[in-house]
Amino acid sequence: MADKPIQGEKRMFMTGNEVCAYAALAANVDVMYGYPITPQNEIMHYWTRLAPKHNRTFLQTEDEISAGFTTCGGVMSGKRCFTATAGPGNTLMQEAMSMAEMMRIPAVFIIQQRGGPSTATVIYSQQEVTMTCFGANGEGLRVVYSTSSHQELFDYTIKSFNVAWKYRFPTFVLGDGYQAKMRESVTIYDPEARGIQMVDTYPLVGLPGMPGVDRDPAHLRNTYNTEEELYEVVKDLVDAYEKMAPEIVEHSTMECDDADVVILCHGIVSRAAIEAVRNLRAAGVKAGFFRPITLRPFAKDALRPIAEKAKKLLIVESSQGQFAKIVTDALYGLTTPMETIFKPGLGITSDEIVNKVKAMI
Amino acid sequence: MTVATVLEPKMPKCWRQETKPHKFCPGCGHGDILKALGTAIDELGIQDRVVFGCDIGCSLLSWDLFNCDSIQTHHGRTTPVMTGVKRARPDRICIAYMGDGGGYAIGSQHLVNAASRNEKILVIVANNVQYGMTGGQMAPTTLPGMKTETSPYGRDPESTGNPTLGPEMVAAITPDSAYVARGTMANLRQLTQMFKKALQNQIDGNGFSFVEALSACPTNWRTNAAKTWEFVEKEMTKYFKVGELKAPAKKEGQ
Numbered sequence: 001m002a003d004k005p006i007q008g009e010k011r012m013f014m015t016g017n018e019v020c021a022y023a024a025l026a027a028n029v030d031v032m033y034g035y036p037i038t039p040q041n042e043i044m045h046y047w048t049r050l051a052p053k054h055n056r057t058f059l060q061t062e063d064e065i066s067a068g069f070t071t072c073g074g075v076m077s078g079k080r081c082f083t084a085t086a087g088p089g090n091t092l093m094q095e096a097m098s099m100a101e102m103m104r105i106p107a108v109f110i111i112q113q114r115g116g117p118s119t120a121t122v123i124y125s126q127q128e129v130t131m132t133c134f135g136a137n138g139e140g141l142r143v144v145y146s147t148s149s150h151q152e153l154f155d156y157t158i159k160s161f162n163v164a165w166k167y168r169f170p171t172f173v174l175g176d177g178y179q180a181k182m183r184e185s186v187t188i189y190d191p192e193a194r195g196i197q198m199v200d201t202y203p204l205v206g207l208p209g210m211p212g213v214d215r216d217p218a219h220l221r222n223t224y225n226t227e228e229e230l231y232e233v234v235k236d237l238v239d240a241y242e243k244m245a246p247e248i249v250e251h252s253t254m255e256c257d258d259a260d261v262v263i264l265c266h267g268i269v270s271r272a273a274i275e276a277v278r279n280l281r282a283a284g285v286k287a288g289f290f291r292p293i294t295l296r297p298f299a300k301d302a303l304r305p306i307a308e309k310a311k312k313l314l315i316v317e318s319s320q321g322q323f324a325k326i327v328t329d330a331l332y333g334l335t336t337p338m339e340t341i342f343k344p345g346l347g348i349t350s351d352e353i354v355n356k357v358k359a360m361i
Numbered sequence: 362m363t364v365a366t367v368l369e370p371k372m373p374k375c376w377r378q379e380t381k382p383h384k385f386c387p388g389c390g391h392g393d394i395l396k397a398l399g400t401a402i403d404e405l406g407i408q409d410r411v412v413f414g415c416d417i418g419c420s421l422l423s424w425d426l427f428n429c430d431s432i433q434t435h436h437g438r439t440t441p442v443m444t445g446v447k448r449a450r451p452d453r454i455c456i457a458y459m460g461d462g463g464g465y466a467i468g469s470q471h472l473v474n475a476a477s478r479n480e481k482i483l484v485i486v487a488n489n490v491q492y493g494m495t496g497g498q499m500a501p502t503t504l505p506g507m508k509t510e511t512s513p514y515g516r517d518p519e520s521t522g523n524p525t526l527g528p529e530m531v532a533a534i535t536p537d538s539a540y541v542a543r544g545t546m547a548n549l550r551q552l553t554q555m556f557k558k559a560l561q562n563q564i565d566g567n568g569f570s571f572v573e574a575l576s577a578c579p580t581n582w583r584t585n586a587a588k589t590w591e592f593v594e595k596e597m598t599k600y601f602k603v604g605e606l607k608a609p610a611k612k613e614g615q
Binding site for chain 2: 057059218220222
């Protein structure tokens with residue numbers, strides 16, 4: 001066996017896309033399937049340089065539809081596989097993602113959000129929240145980690161493979177073009193050196209033994225004949241998802257206990273919000289911050305008491321309310337006043353948040 | 362005293378008896394084509410290594426037909442799923458089974474690119490010149506002048522082009538190590554041989570294998586048995602020539 005790609009720990013200064021490639025390598029990923037689209041290209045670039053040295057493989061497919069479905073095929077063969085995409089590519093890949101939901105295929109998808117709708121920009125947005133969480137004809141039975149830093153890109157890419165294979169739901173690392181292209185410091189590590197055991201993978205097809213003699217054949221399908229038959233299947237999927245949810249749901253908070261205004265955001269916008277809370281606190285304003293790390297499942301139970309206690313809420317996001325829809329759904333019935341900063345496809349600074357909060361009190 | 366004689370229906374060993382009779386309409390070509398495929402799998406002794414993938418459309422009804430590990434995928438997406446399976450597990454023998462809509466319309470980009478990359482899988486397209494499961498719409502393969510639900514006055518090549526020639530296209534874009542043929546449900550012995558050669562080509566690790574099988578859909582064609590056979594044997598073959606287009610030379614010692 002080839003040497004471990006990362007021995008122990010290493011402090012590095014690199015782009016987010018490079019971080020994702022190293023994380024996949026460290027997570028013992030076998031195959032990446034992918035199709036070029038900005039801003040995720042360098043995940044493929046680094047993977048194709050690193051993978052052959054460690055007996056891992058890559059296939060550049062004809063489009064994102066194919067990248068999604070080859071990934072599903074590879075996973076059903078029992079290998080740790082992933083793909084990465086963005087924007088219109090995420091749109092095309094929804095079809096494979098819905099098959100992964102229905103058939104419990106533990107595929108991992110890295111999404112580096114770019115501007116939308118349509119081709120838009122190749123740079124940045126948080127406009128793929130609805131699509132990544134609830135896309136395609138399905139019920140959003142997906143795990144979605146919204147990362148905010150290179151360290152999180154590394155940590156949660158590794159975690160995604162373990163969550164996917166432990167619970168068998170498609171799992172997403174939701175980054176963005178800023179995280180993809182920016183360079184910053186990160187500690188990359190061998191998961192084992194941190195006591196992280198990679199969850200074993202296993203084939204869903206191509207099992208040992210003669211089917212029909214030694215065992216039943218694996219007959220995997222996503223088509224059903226009657227409403228009742230489908231209802232039972234989807235109910236089981238939802239039950240399994242809801243059983244998993246409390247075990248994996250994640251969020252983080254800052255200074256929420258006595259906060260008059262709680263800022264709600266996710267992903268890279270959290271960094272502006274953290275800075276804003278620091279500045280506001282320094283100015284004597286009681287501001288706090290709540291950030292879901294998993295957008296699916298959503299930390300509803302953790303958020304509700306905080307939102308109930310706060311005098312006001314401020315939702316901040318680089319889209320026209322996609323995140324706000326998830327939040328308001330979770331807060332149904334509460335009457336805490338809520339204001340928003342919606343900047344579709346645009347970055348948000350701490351100053352904007354500070355000024356807004358000051359205007360709210 | 363009369364002794365009842367129960368005739369066991371003759372079916373390939375790799376067919377799953379528990380799921381028979383199969384789900385296809387009476388007179389449908391899928392059953393015959395899949396019988397030929399089953400015979401080829403039996404004769405090559407590869408049942409335990411096969412991963413069978415089927416598409417959307419009537420081909421999906423084969424999802425539990427074999428005693429082989431099987432994946433029913435999405436419309437047109439069987440080729441990439443089986444590509445993914447094969448790339449991750451090269452020791453498996455992967456078969457992507459679909460209709461002409463899946464192969465030549467919604468999944469054509471996958472077929473073209475899998476063929477160009479010379480993926481070591483077998484793609485089988487059952488060509489019955491229309492969409493069966495959705496109720497008889499025009500397909501890329503619908504013959505000129507033929508009436509379907511979406512070409513009720515007959516297919517006009519002027520506005521909808523000529524029928525897609527799948528094996529000819531695949532033969533044009535694959536290297537010599539590919540196997541490409543068109544068979545027919547009207548000659549199952551020949552079709553079985555084609556499947557055997559196509560599978561052997563994959564077993565040998567040579568390259569892409571592609572077999573189109575002319576098929577029948579009396580339900581949507583609204584034809585009786587005689588008319589159905591006449592159409593498959595006489596009308597379809599005027600446009601779709603049956604035979605091998607590409608057969609790699611046998612390797613030394615085989």
